[in-house]
Amino acid sequence: VSVGFKQFSMTDNILGLPAGVLTGEEVTKLYAYAKDNGFAIPSFNITSSSTANAVMEAAAQSKSPVAIQLSNGGGAFYCGKSIDNSNQKASVAGSLSAAHHVHQLSQVYGIPVILHTDHCAKKLLPWLDGLLDANETYFKSTGKPLFSSHMIDLSEETLEDNIAICKKYFERMAPMGITLEIELGITGGEEDGVDNTNVDNSKLYTQPEEVYKAWKELTAISHRLTIAASFGNVHGVYKPGNVRLAPEILGNSQKFVKEKEGTSGTKPVYFVFHGGSGSEKEKIAEALTYGVIKMNVDTDTQWAFWDGIRGFYKKNEGYLQGQIGNPEGPDKPNKAKYDPRVWLREAEKSMVARVIEAFTDLGCLGKLKQ
Secondary structure, three states: OOOOOOOOOHHHEOOOOOOEEOOOHHHHHHHHHHHHHOOOEEEEEOOOHHHHHHHHHHHHHHOOOEEEEEOHHHHHHHHOOOOOOHHHHHHHHHHHHHHHHHHHHHHHHOOEEEEEEOOOOHHHHHHHHHHHHHHHHHHHHHOOOOOOEEEEOOOOOOHHHHHHHHHHHHHHHHHHOOEEEEEEOOOEEEEOOEEEOOOOHHHHEOOHHHHHHHHHHHHOOOOOEEEEEOEOOEOOOOOOOOOOOOOHHHHHHHHHHHHHHOOOOOOOOOEEEOOOOOOOHHHHHHHHOOOEEEEEEOHHHHHHHHHHHHHHHHHOHHHOOOOEEEOOEEEEEOHHHHOHHHHHHHHHHHHHHHHHHHHHHOOOOOOOEO
16 A cells, blocks of 8 residues: 555535534534435544654545544553553543644644544543543634544443433533543453453443433433444454344334434434444445444554564564664664654555555445545
């Protein structure tokens, strides 16, 4: 995949979206366009400026809509692992630093970006509190929030508690136009220190009644709601056949909500697909027909980033055993090979290729072209 790209401007994308971080009705407009046209926007976890830049480069090169997200652990890593994370202060600081990075450089890359935070479990709510404080400060000075959306994952709580706590936070988010993403049912596997590998299998499959209850109560606050309803999703990558995805659950939920509410459209709910890495491509395609408008990707791009470094090392192994001395001679310097800018760039290029593959899988490749 070529990694050169020509910047494009607001007038070049079909929705007239501005370059930079999207908020409020801009996010809603993009999600509605995705649902109406049967594609989803991949949301990539970042942990560094290099991973963030790789995502933005791929989006600019291919003129594709994109979301960038931070997990709690990703925010802490962005801040620096030596920083004490008591009361989530490192996760907050790192997430805010990454947010400002994306705000600044998405303008340079000339792309619209949805800026999101990933799974926030109940014990991590102080992280979200800190981010909402920052959103409110930013909103007062700019009229826009710092983030496009936030996810609250209370899937391990009762449905009633899940909805009640999400309502409290949504009431704070709605005046700023921030989209809320919630989780119903549990995503299996392990991600960012949360281990659900041994969870009861029944909890991996959400019921239409649960979707309707959450949708009904939360859309009474704001229409900017997305739902990650579990249909067998698992974080990580597993051998084919070891994970049983049942995307028809999403279709049944859409029918249930429509019948209850008499909505004009056939897909009133905006669904999110978690645990997308390694998923069967036919199951991804089926999920898109049921109103999935965003899919999270992390494990596959982690591998791609590492694979770029691995390939560089294998190709240049003889030049990477010391500062001096290589196959060309014992006195030859190796700085041109071990300079971090060289091998990190190889990681970025490998990740760019994997991001573009995700655009293709989700049917959103080039969807911002006129």
